[in-house]
Amino acid sequence: MKIELKDVVKNFGHTNVLKSINLTFETGHIYGLLGRNGAGKSTLLNLINNRMFVSDGTIALDGHPIKNNEQALNQLFMTSEDTLYPGDMRVKKMWRTTQDFYGTFDWSFAKRLARNFNLDPNFKLKKLSTGNRSIAKLITALGAPTKFIFLDEPTLGMDATNRDIFYQALLEKFGSGDQSLILSTHLIQEVEKMIDHIFVIDHGQLIEDQTVETVQSHAFAISGSETLIKEHIASSKIMSVEPFGKQYKVYVRDYNLADLPDSLHAEPLDLQAYFVKLTNRGTF
Ligand SMILES: Nc1ncnc2c1ncn2[C@@H]1O[C@H](COP(=O)(O)OP(=O)(O)OP(=O)(O)O)[C@@H](O)[C@H]1O
Numbered sequence: 001m002k003i004e005l006k007d008v009v010k011n012f013g014h015t016n017v018l019k020s021i022n023l024t025f026e027t028g029h030i031y032g033l034l035g036r037n038g039a040g041k042s043t044l045l046n047l048i049n050n051r052m053f054v055s056d057g058t059i060a061l062d063g064h065p066i067k068n069n070e071q072a073l074n075q076l077f078m079t080s081e082d083t084l085y086p087g088d089m090r091v092k093k094m095w096r097t098t099q100d101f102y103g104t105f106d107w108s109f110a111k112r113l114a115r116n117f118n119l120d121p122n123f124k125l126k127k128l129s130t131g132n133r134s135i136a137k138l139i140t141a142l143g144a145p146t147k148f149i150f151l152d153e154p155t156l157g158m159d160a161t162n163r164d165i166f167y168q169a170l171l172e173k174f175g176s177g178d179q180s181l182i183l184s185t186h187l188i189q190e191v192e193k194m195i196d197h198i199f200v201i202d203h204g205q206l207i208e209d210q211t212v213e214t215v216q217s218h219a220f221a222i223s224g225s226e227t228l229i230k231e232h233i234a235s236s237k238i239m240s241v242e243p244f245g246k247q248y249k250v251y252v253r254d255y256n257l258a259d260l261p262d263s264l265h266a267e268p269l270d271l272q273a274y275f276v277k278l279t280n281r282g283t284f
Pocket residue numbers: 012017035036037038039040041042043044
């Protein structure tokens with residue numbers, strides 16, 4: 001099963017927020033949707049989940065447009081900071097409502113997770129702390145039977161221990177099988193080992209669509225003299241430049257390490273460093 005976005009544009013009045021986005025989500029993956037504040041990530045997720053409508057372009061599940069398509073929407077579950085549930089609703093009622101809407105719900109997984117998080121499902125949402133409300137919504141999402149689960153900044157207010165429990169639960173749920181998780185987060189270091197593919201949105205444009213493995217094996221900090229760097233590193237591969245003592249350090253992407261001359265030194269970049277350099281370009 002796959003979700004395909006073709007030339008998706010979103011404008012709010014005269015402001016263009018998403019510019020011709022083309023991407024595909026397939027089942028069986030954990031995707032990271034990354035981007036700086038205001039880049040357009042939530043807007044993209046809201047469009048896919050029928051919470052907003054595109055200004056142009058199409059979003060389809062296995063070729064069938066998603067807009068107001070109940071069958072397609074039954075395969076998508078999204079949770080975000082916006083609470084669509086009333087404050088008076090108890091956590092277990094939220095699970096029951098999910099079951100009523102989607103047909104089934106993984107009660108045993110949800111109950112086990114609630115115990116791990118020390119969350120009482122009898123509590124009303126409005127009585128929960130910010131972190132525990134995030135946890136309640138997450139458990140609801142992870143219990144949903146849909147093929148695609150979208151989590152927009154899911155760890156809001158959650159402490160480090162609870163985030164750890166959450167990441168373990170994600171691995172258990174999505175480590176195998178044919179569900180897909182689309183995780184929009186700023187905590188890149190924490191999810192780096194979990195996600196297998198990244199999409200990076202920058203100022204409303206998709207600027208990266210790669211497996212994490214490909215990104216990591218082709219992103220480096222290369223240091224050496226300005227002359228040697230200019231001679232050996234194509235400017236199209238350079239994301240950012242920093243003076244480094246009397247030398248220069250350039251951050252490169254899509255670089256084949258076999259092309260590196262002995263006179264230059266390369267260190268691999270982790271995903272967060274890569275993201276920061278990619279979205280905060282320097283000049284050379
Ligand atoms: N309903 C709306 N009306 C007008 N502008 C909006 C609306 N929703 C979002 N925007 C604008 O669209 C842009 C993208 O916002 P969006 O929330 O999608 O970014 P984001 O990548 O999720 O950011 P963050 O990481 O800070 O949550 C922002 O400039 C925002 O102000």
